[in-house]
Amino acid sequence: MNVNNIIMFIRNRLYNLFPVINISSKATSKGSLFTTSTDILTDKGTSDAASRDILTDKGNPDHGSTVNEAEVNKFKVLAEQWWQENGDFKALHEMNRLRVPLVRDAMMKYLSDTTDKTPVLTHPLKGISILDVGCGGGILAEPLARLGADVTGIDACEEGVEVARLHADPELDNLKYIHSTVEDHALTNVRYDAVISSEVIEHVDNPQLFIKVISEMIKPRGSLFLTTLNRSMQSWLGAIIAAEYILRIVPAGTHDWNKFIAPDELQLMVENHGFHVKLIHGMAYMPGFNKWMWTKNTGINYALHAVKLAQQ
Numbered sequence: 001m002n003v004n005n006i007i008m009f010i011r012n013r014l015y016n017l018f019p020v021i022n023i024s025s026k027a028t029s030k031g032s033l034f035t036t037s038t039d040i041l042t043d044k045g046t047s048d049a050a051s052r053d054i055l056t057d058k059g060n061p062d063h064g065s066t067v068n069e070a071e072v073n074k075f076k077v078l079a080e081q082w083w084q085e086n087g088d089f090k091a092l093h094e095m096n097r098l099r100v101p102l103v104r105d106a107m108m109k110y111l112s113d114t115t116d117k118t119p120v121l122t123h124p125l126k127g128i129s130i131l132d133v134g135c136g137g138g139i140l141a142e143p144l145a146r147l148g149a150d151v152t153g154i155d156a157c158e159e160g161v162e163v164a165r166l167h168a169d170p171e172l173d174n175l176k177y178i179h180s181t182v183e184d185h186a187l188t189n190v191r192y193d194a195v196i197s198s199e200v201i202e203h204v205d206n207p208q209l210f211i212k213v214i215s216e217m218i219k220p221r222g223s224l225f226l227t228t229l230n231r232s233m234q235s236w237l238g239a240i241i242a243a244e245y246i247l248r249i250v251p252a253g254t255h256d257w258n259k260f261i262a263p264d265e266l267q268l269m270v271e272n273h274g275f276h277v278k279l280i281h282g283m284a285y286m287p288g289f290n291k292w293m294w295t296k297n298t299g300i301n302y303a304l305h306a307v308k309l310a311q312q
């Protein structure tokens with residue numbers, strides 16, 4: 001039995017189990033769930049970057065919009081879930097355990113490298129400006145603001161932004177939310193010490209434009225933090241089949257596997273816009289315990305931290 005036959009066999013079994021999943025029958029087409037690229041059968045994900053539309057036609061970084069209305073509508077429907085303790089965003093809340101310290105530690109180092117200010121113990125990010133792109137209900141923006149950073153959260157979904165505003169502590173006057181796409185916000189010409197976009201790029205159209213626009217809003221030596229999902233067989237099984245259809249960690253249809261981005265593709269995109277990638281690290285979720293852990297395995301979820309080169 002060759003690889004194609006094995007894949008066709010699994011495909012047919014899965015289709016019988018989960019007929020709701022749209023499985024392409026073109027086993028060899030690029031971007032199909034069953035592409036025969038050997039890379040997607042590994043943890044690494046495809047490195048066949050040039051064949052992906054994110055780096056070719058649809059990915060033209062010079063014009064267009066990053067907004068995919070269907071994707072944004074998914075979050076409109078879920079807007080009231082943002083702060084439900086056991087709701088659909090439970091795993092995102094818990095992800096703060098990894099991403100908040102990642103941002104805090106990197107930005108404290110940036111503060112000490114670029115200024116002679118002594119960090120305020122209770123507000124170690126005081127003096128840092130952060131843009132949270134695709135902030136949703138403010139799950140990540142809030143703790144970063146509590147650490148003292150001046151945080152601006154933007155989101156293309158008006159309902160999410162409204163929830164975020166209502167939830168914010170009125171005493172946190174260093175936190176604000178704007179209903180905006182990333183490309184529109186870039187027109188304000190405001191520059192930030194850091195931009196973070198967590199679990200967003202896999203929902204946008206034209207990820208190249210998304211990265212280009214984001215990179216323009218970061219000061220030289222500033223940081224870019226991204227978390228997203230790899231496009232690998234492991235992520236298809238873990239993040240789509242298991243998380244959406246078996247364990248129901250997030251609603252079925254939340255993710256489109258074809259929009260996932262392999263770490264090497266993302267690294268290339270970021271480097272093409274004048275960044276040095278400091279780390280790419282896997283993140284593993286244990287559903288039964290609702291816990292995230294750092295892992296070397298970038299096969300499903302991963303985080304990227306990159307620093308903008310000084311001469312930009």
Ligand SMILES: C[S@@+](CC[C@H](N)C(=O)[O-])C[C@H]1O[C@@H](n2cnc3c(N)ncnc32)[C@H](O)[C@@H]1O
Pocket residue numbers: 066067068071072075092133134135136137138139140154155156157160180181182197198199200203204205
């Ligand atoms: C999975 S949620 C992540 C929310 C938040 N970053 C977090 O981790 O808690 C994805 C968010 O991205 C937003 N979004 C999708 N496309 C966008 C775009 N082109 N520009 C700005 N926000 C976008 C959605 O409306 C949604 O709120």
